[in-house]
Amino acid sequence: MKKVILSADSTCDLGQELKERYQVNYYPYHIILDGKDYMDNVDIAPDVIYEAYWTKKILPKTAAINVEEYKQYFKPWISEGYEVVHLNLGSALSSSYQNCCLAAKELGGIYPVDSCNLSSGMGHLVLDAAEMISQGMEASQISDTLKARTGNCHASFILDTLEFMHAGGRCSSVTALGANLLNLKPCIEVDNRSGAMGVGKKYRGNLEKVLVKYTKDKLAAYDNIRRNRIFITHSGIDDSYIELVRRTIQETMDFENIYVTRASCTISCHCGPNTLGILFETE
Known part of the structure; x- marks a missing residue:
């Protein structure tokens, strides 16, 4: 049985810390x-993007990983006889999955998985894959199992401001102004069948109040949340x-691990600072 390499966008x-612990290889998006x-989180960080917006009123464009980049990235492993399970950003959000599939078709031994998600909603599947690799599962079986699990990964975020969404052309000036005047903080939810994003509940009030209510609402929405x-x-x-959200989670439900991570530039440049979400899996 061939050794399986774990990789992800x-x-x-x-x-x-989790990347190293679970031996996850990354390929970065272009900013x-x-x-x-x-290269996302390699030679640029989200705070640089925010500073460029505050000082110059410019936002970056993000570019998908192309076919040739994937081929050059995967080739060394394939030439050494490994197989690769690679998890992609949801195909509704980027062409990277399609590009990865084209590279895989040419090289063989590559198993792309459309996560139908983003950020650590996708990260859950990556860690699931790491556990399957440690159990000795074959790459094809891991790929099939992950594809069947995408609907169990739940991702959502609270936006503190719509300014970055408006600046990036993702909401109208009227919507942004209205949200600001009414002190509304929308919940952005990910459709785990495609990775597309949509607006869910609109919370009203200061960020402290909203984050507590949002966290409790999300944990109460499912009766089969995985506690790992x-x-x-x-x-x-x-x-x-x-820490407020961590305490709210602990007071509401017992989890073996509560991981805190920071979003990449690709995610952050669309939502702006002070965005926070809880992301979990159901059975």
């Missing part, structure tokens, strides 16, 4: 800012809010 937002091409892990993932937010 950088948008899985696991953080360095094009002010005429320069950067939950992610608190944010785009850059004060530690006091993270």
Whole structure:
């Protein structure tokens, strides 16, 4: 049986500690800012993007990983006789999955998985794959199992402001102004059948109040939440809010692990700072 390499687009937002612990290989997205091409979380960080917006009123464009990049990335493993399970950002959000499939078809031995998700919603599947590898499962079986699990990964986020969404052309100025005037903080929810994003409940009030209500609402929405892990993932937010959400989770439900991770540039540039979500799996 061939050894299986675990790989993912950088948008899985696991953080360095989990990446190393579970031997996850990343390939970064492109961040094009002010005429320069950067590699996500390699030579640019979200705070640089925020600073560019605050000082120059510019936002980056993000670019998918292309077929040739995937081929060059995978080739060394294939030439050494390994197989690769690679998890992609949801196909509704990027062409990277399609590009990965084209590279896989040419090389063989590559098993792309459309996560139908983003950020650590995708990260759950990556860690699931790591556990399957440790159990000795074959790459094809891991791929099939992951594809059947995408509907069990639940990702959502609370936006503190719609300013970045508006600046990126993802909501109208009227919507952004209305949300600001009414002190509304929308919940962005990921459709785990495709990875598409939509607006869910609109919360009203300050961020502290909203985050507590949002956390309780999400944990009460399912009666079969897996208790092995939950992610608190944010785009850059004060530690006091993270600890508030952590305490709310602990008071509401017992989890073996509560992981805190920071979103990549690809995710952060669309939602702006002070965005936070809880991401979990159901049985």
